[in-house]
Amino acid sequence: MLRRVTPPQLRLLSTLANRKCGRNLSSTAAVCGRGRISFAPPTQGHTNTDRRHHTLAWYQELDVGAPAATEYDVPAASPEATGRNNIKAAPAPGLNLRPRRLQQDGGATRRIAPATRQFSVIQSRRAHTSSPKMYTASFAFFEALWDAGVTHCFVNLGSDHPSIIEAMVKGQREKKGSFPRIITCPNEMVAMSMADGYARLTGKPQCVIVHVDVGTQGLGAAVHNASTGRAPILLFAGLSPFTLEGEMRGSRTEYIHWIQDVPDQKQIVSQYCRYAAELKTGVNVKQMVNRALQFARSDPQGPVYLCGAREVMEADIEPYSVKQDDWERVELGGLTSKAVDEIATALAAAKEPLLITGYGGRNHAVPPALVKLANTVKGLRVLDTGGSDMCFPADHPGWLGLRFGSEPYIKSADVIVVVDCDVPYITTQCRPRPDAKIFHIDVDPLKQMMPLFYIAAQKRYRADALTSIEQITARLEKADGELAAQLSGSAREEQWKKLQAEHKERIDGVLSKTKPLDDGGFGTGHLCSKLRELCPEDTIWAVEAVTNTAFAHDALQPTLPGSWINCGGGGLGWSGGGALGIKLATDYEAQLKGQKGKFVVQIVGDGTYLFSVPGSVYWIARRYNIPVLTIVLNNKGKSKASCPPALLEMLTRSSGWNAPRKSLLLVHPDGEGSKVSNEEINISFQPVPDYAGIAKAAAGGELHTARVDKAADLEDVLKKAIEVVQGGQAAVLDCKVALGC
Numbered sequence: 164m165l166r167r168v169t170p171p172q173l174r175l176l177s178t179l180a181n182r183k184c185g186r187n188l189s190s191t192a193a194v195c196g197r198g199r200i201s202f203a204p205p206t207q208g209h210t211n212t213d214r215r216h217h218t219l220a221w222y223q224e225l226d227v228g229a230p231a232a233t234e235y236d237v238p239a240a241s242p243e244a245t246g247r248n249n250i251k252a253a254p255a256p257g258l259n260l261r262p263r264r265l266q267q268d269g270g271a272t273r274r275i276a277p278a279t280r281q282f283s284v285i286q287s288r289r290a291h292t293s294s295p296k297m298y299t300a301s302f303a304f305f306e307a308l309w310d311a312g313v314t315h316c317f318v319n320l321g322s323d324h325p326s327i328i329e330a331m332v333k334g335q336r337e338k339k340g341s342f343p344r345i346i347t348c349p350n351e352m353v354a355m356s357m358a359d360g361y362a363r364l365t366g367k368p369q370c371v372i373v374h375v376d377v378g379t380q381g382l383g384a385a386v387h388n389a390s391t392g393r394a395p396i397l398l399f400a401g402l403s404p405f406t407l408e409g410e411m412r413g414s415r416t417e418y419i420h421w422i423q424d425v426p427d428q429k430q431i432v433s434q435y436c437r438y439a440a441e442l443k444t445g446v447n448v449k450q451m452v453n454r455a456l457q458f459a460r461s462d463p464q465g466p467v468y469l470c471g472a473r474e475v476m477e478a479d480i481e482p483y484s485v486k487q488d489d490w491e492r493v494e495l496g497g498l499t500s501k502a503v504d505e506i507a508t509a510l511a512a513a514k515e516p517l518l519i520t521g522y523g524g525r526n527h528a529v530p531p532a533l534v535k536l537a538n539t540v541k542g543l544r545v546l547d548t549g550g551s552d553m554c555f556p557a558d559h560p561g562w563l564g565l566r567f568g569s570e571p572y573i574k575s576a577d578v579i580v581v582v583d584c585d586v587p588y589i590t591t592q593c594r595p596r597p598d599a600k601i602f603h604i605d606v607d608p609l610k611q612m613m614p615l616f617y618i619a620a621q622k623r624y625r626a627d628a629l630t631s632i633e634q635i636t637a638r639l640e641k642a643d644g645e646l647a648a649q650l651s652g653s654a655r656e657e658q659w660k661k662l663q664a665e666h667k668e669r670i671d672g673v674l675s676k677t678k679p680l681d682d683g684g685f686g687t688g689h690l691c692s693k694l695r696e697l698c699p700e701d702t703i704w705a706v707e708a709v710t711n712t713a714f715a716h717d718a719l720q721p722t723l724p725g726s727w728i729n730c731g732g733g734g735l736g737w738s739g740g741g742a743l744g745i746k747l748a749t750d751y752e753a754q755l756k757g758q759k760g761k762f763v764v765q766i767v768g769d770g771t772y773l774f775s776v777p778g779s780v781y782w783i784a785r786r787y788n789i790p791v792l793t794i795v796l797n798n799k800g801k802s803k804a805s806c807p808p809a810l811l812e813m814l815t816r817s818s819g820w821n822a823p824r825k826s827l828l829l830v831h832p833d834g835e836g837s838k839v840s841n842e843e844i845n846i847s848f849q850p851v852p853d854y855a856g857i858a859k860a861a862a863g864g865e866l867h868t869a870r871v872d873k874a875a876d877l878e879d880v881l882k883k884a885i886e887v888v889q890g891g892q893a894a895v896l897d898c899k900v901a902l903g904c
C-alpha cells in the first residue's frame with residue numbers, strides 16, 4: 164500500500180537523488196508529490212539514456228531492487244541512511260524504497276523476470292548493490308597503501324571515484340588509525356607537489372588520487388618535478404567505465420564518461436614514470452599497488468601511475484592481504500674492490516681533488532659520510548649542484564656551496580668524483596681540464612630518461628652513493644705504504660690550511676654581500692641572512708628561488724641534512740605544495756615520536772609563486788592547519804649587479820621573471836632584446852599583483868601578510884611573521900629584493 168510522505172521527506176529523497184547523480188533531478192523529484200516516487204518522462208535536456216542512468220544511480224544509492232513499476236512506497240526510517248548523508252529530517256523518512264510490485268507481493272524481495280533488456284541490466288546490478296559488508300577493490304587498494312606504509316592520500320576526486328569515496332568513508336569509520344589520512348587538494352599539481360615534499364623529506368612515498376584523463380593532465384609539471392627530482396609517489400586515477408548499459412556496477416551513468424574516455428590514459432604521464440599500468444581486475448589490486456611502490460622506491464626513485472576503471476574498482480572481492488616483506492625495494496650494491504682501489508688511489512694522489520654531487524643528501528646519512536671522506540682526504544672540495552638536497556655542510560672547509568654547473572674549481576681540479584648528479588658542469592660555461600681523471604658514481608649513470616647525456620668520465624659505476632663513499636673512506640683509512648704517506652705529511656697539512664683559509668674567505672665574502680644596500684633596500688642574500696638569524700636553527704628551507712637560488716644558499720649556509728630541499732626539476736610551482744608536504748611530513752613524523760615538527764620556510768620567486776597555484780595552496784594550509792612561512796622574492800628592485808645604467812633603469816621599473824632575460828643574454832648578449840625593457844621582452848609583471856593578498860583571500864582571511872622593501876623594517880616584519888607561523892597560522896611576506904645580490 165502506498166503511503167504518503169511529508170514535504171521534508173520528499174525534499175530529502177530528491178536531495179539524495181540529486182547528490183548521488185551529480186545533476187539536478189528536480190524534474191524527477193517534482194513528480195514525487197502525494198507520497199509517490201515516480202520518474203518523469205524524459206524532459207528537455209535529459210535524454211532517455213541520461214534519465215535511465217540517473218534512475219539507476221538512485222536505485223543504487225537507495226539500495227532498492229529492480230524497478231518493476233514507477234511508483235514506490237516510502238517505508239519506515241533508516242537511521243543508517245539518514246546518518247550517512249548527514250541530513251536531519253523529523254520524523255526521519257525511510258530510504259529503503261521497495262518497488263510497488265514487490266511490496267504488493269507480500270514484501271518479499273524476490274526477483275521479477277526481466278521483461279526488457281533494461282530490466283536485465285538492472286537485475287544484474289541488483290546483485291552488486293552496496294552493503295556495509297561490502298569489500299571492494301577500492302577498499303583493498305587503500306588497505307594495500309596503508310600496509311605498505313603510505314599514510315596520506317592527496318585527492319582531487321571525480322566521477323571515476325564512487326567506489327573510492329565509498330571505501331574512504333568505510334575506512335575512515337572502520338579502520339581509524341590504520342587508514343590513510345585524506346587531504347583534499349583543489350588542484351592536482353598542488354596535490355602532487357605535497358606528496359613530493361613529503362617524500363623528499365622522509366623518503367616515504369605517499370599517494371595522489373586524481374580524476375581520469377583531465378585530472379591526470381592537471382598534474383602538469385609536478386610529474387616532471389617528481390621524475391627528475393627522484394621523488395617516490397604513487398599516482399592513481401580512475402578510467403572511464405568500459406560498459407555502458409549497466410552490465411556491471413560502475414557502468415556509465417554520466418555524459419562525461421563518454422568524452423573523458425581516451426585511447427591510452429597512462430600515456431599522458433608514463434614517460435615520466437618508473438612504472439605505469441592499468442588495474443585490469445580487482446582481485447590482485449594489492450599486488451599491483453605493491454609492485455608500483457616497489458618501482459617508486461627502488462633507485463632511481465620516482466613517480467608511478469596506476470589507473471583502474473570504475474567497474475574494476477567497484478568489484479566485490481574476497482578480503483585478503485599480502486606478505487609485506489615480499490615487496491621491499493630493490494637494493495643497490497656498492498663499488499667493486501677494484502673500483503674502490505682506483506678511486507681511492509686517484510683521490511690520495513690528487514693535488515686538487517673535487518667531489519660534485521646533486522642528490523647525495525637525499526639520504527641523510529650521506530652528508531656526514533662525505534664529511535668523513537673530506538676529513539680523510541684533506542684538501543677535498545665538495546660542490547653541490549642543486550640536484551635538490553643539502554649534500555654537504557657549509558661549515559666544513561671543503562664547502563663550495565651550491566652552483567648550477569659552473570664554478571672555478573671545476574676547471575682546475577685534477578681528480579673529480581661525480582656522485583649522484585645530473586649536471587656536474589655545463590661544458591659551454593665551464594669545462595674540466597683535459598687531463599682531469601673523472602669517476603662517475605650514480606644510481607643511474609646512463610641517465611636513461613635523458614636522450615642526450617654524457618660526461619667524459621674515465622669510469623662510471625651504477626652504485627649506491629652512501630655505500631660507495633663509505634667504501635672509499637674505509638679504503639683510505641686503512642691505507643698503508645705510499646697511499647698512507649700521500650694522505651698525511653706536510654704537503655697535506657698545507658693543503659688543509661689552504662682550504663681553511665679559503666673557506667673563511669668565502670664566508671667573509673658572503674657576509675659582505677649580504678649587507679643592506681646604500682638606498683636602504685636589500686637583496687635576497689641579506690634577506691636570507693636575517694632569516695637564518697631569526698628562524699629556528701633546524702628550520703627546513705623549501706626553495707624555488709630561480710635566479711636567486713645561489714644567493715639564498717650562500718646566506719642560509721645549511722649544515723643539517725634534510726634542511727635544504729629545492730625543487731627537483733624545472734617545472735615552476737613546486738614549492739607551494741612542496742612546502743606544505745614538507746611541513747605535514749615533519750609534523751606527522753614528529754608526532755609519532757611525541758615530538759613537534761620543524762619550522763618550514765618556503766622561499767619562492769614572484770613569478771614562480773604565481774605558478775604554484777596559491778589559490779589552492781593557502782586554502783589547504785588553512786583547512787588542514789599547515790602553517791608555513793612563505794617568502795616571495797619580488798624582484799622589482801634595484802640591481803647591484805654591474806649592468807649599463809640604461810638597462811639598470813629599465814630593470815628598476817620592471818618586475819617579474821629574471822630568468823628568461825638571463826637565458827636570452829647567454830645566447831644573444833648583444834641582441835635587440837639585451838637593450839630593451841622587461842615589458843618589451845614580455846617578462847614583466849606590471850602592474851605588480853598583490854602576492855600576499857592572493858594567499859589571504861584563499862585562506863578566507865586567516866593568514867598573516869606583510870610587504871617589506873626596507874632593510875630597516877625587515878627584522879620586525881620577519882619576527883612577527885615567524886611568531887604567527889609558530890602560533891599555527893600561515894604567513895606570506897612580499898619582499899622586494901634587489902637583483903644580483
Ligand SMILES: Cc1ncc(C[n+]2csc(CCOP(=O)(O)OP(=O)(O)O)c2C)c(N)n1
Nearest residue numbers: 709710734735768769770771819820821822
Ligand atoms: C612550468 C614552467 N613554465 C615556464 C618555465 C620557464 N621559466 C623558467 S624561470 C621563469 C621565470 C621565473 O620567475 P621568478 O620566479 O620571478 O624568478 P626570477 O627569474 O625573477 O628569479 C620561467 C617562466 C618553467 N621553468 N616552468
Ligand SMILES: [Mg+2]
Nearest residue numbers: 769770819820
Ligand atoms: Mg622574479
